[in-house]
Amino acid sequence: MAEQAQYEELVRQFSAFGAVKREMGRTLPSDCPAGSAAVLTLLSRHGHMRMSKLAELLAVDMSVTSRHVAHVVERGWIERSPDPADKRSRILRLTPAGVAQVDRLSRCTTEMLARRLSDWTDDEVAQLTRLMARLRSCFDEQTPRTPATPAITQ
Numbered sequence: 001m002a003e004q005a006q007y008e009e010l011v012r013q014f015s016a017f018g019a020v021k022r023e024m025g026r027t028l029p030s031d032c033p034a035g036s037a038a039v040l041t042l043l044s045r046h047g048h049m050r051m052s053k054l055a056e057l058l059a060v061d062m063s064v065t066s067r068h069v070a071h072v073v074e075r076g077w078i079e080r081s082p083d084p085a086d087k088r089s090r091i092l093r094l095t096p097a098g099v100a101q102v103d104r105l106s107r108c109t110t111e112m113l114a115r116r117l118s119d120w121t122d123d124e125v126a127q128l129t130r131l132m133a134r135l136r137s138c139f140d141e142q143t144p145r146t147p148a149t150p151a152i153t154q
Contacts, residue, residue: 027112028105031075035068037105040077040094044102048093050083077101 025034032040035058042057043049049057055065069092072078077098083089094102117125 023116024109024112027108029108032101032105033071035064036071036075036077039065039068039072039092040098040102040105043078043092043094043098048091050089050091052089054092072098075101 028034028037038058039054042054046053046057051062051065051069054069055062058065058068069078069080073080075097076095078092079095080090080092083091120128
C-alpha cells in the first residue's frame with residue numbers, strides 16, 4: 001500500500017486535473033457544450049436508452065438531463081421515441097447527424113490530446129490509459145470495495 005504522502009499528492013493532482021477538463025471543454029464546438037457532448041458520447045457508447053438510465057450515467061438529476069437532451073434534440077442529434085415496454089417513457093437514440101457530431105467531438109478532443117502529449121512516447125500514453133482505466137474501475141459501482149480493517153485483538 002502507498003504511503004500517506006503519495007495519496008496526498010494524488011489528491012493534489014486530481015484537484016489540478018480540472019485544468020485538463022477545462023481545456024478539453026474549450027475544444028468542443030460552440031454549439032455543443034460539455035453536457036450535450038456527454039449525452040452524445042454516452043448514447044454512442046451504450047446505445048439507445050431511457051432518460052432515467054442516461055441521468056444515472058451522467059450522475060445528474062432528471063431536470064439537468066432533460067435540459068441536455070432538449071438541447072441535442074433541437075439540433076437533430078438525437079430522437080426521442082415511445083418505449084414499447086412503457087408508453088409513458090421515451091427511448092433516446094442517436095440520429096445520423098448525432099453520429100456525425102460524435103465523430104466531430106472525438107476528432108476535436110483526440111487532436112487536442114495529440115498536440116498536448118506530442119512529447120510522450122506511445123508506451124507512456126498506453127500506460128496512462130491503462131492506469132486511468134484501472135483507477136476508474138476502482139470506483140465503478142459494480143465493483144464493490146471494502147476497506148481493509150485491522151484485525152481486532154482481544
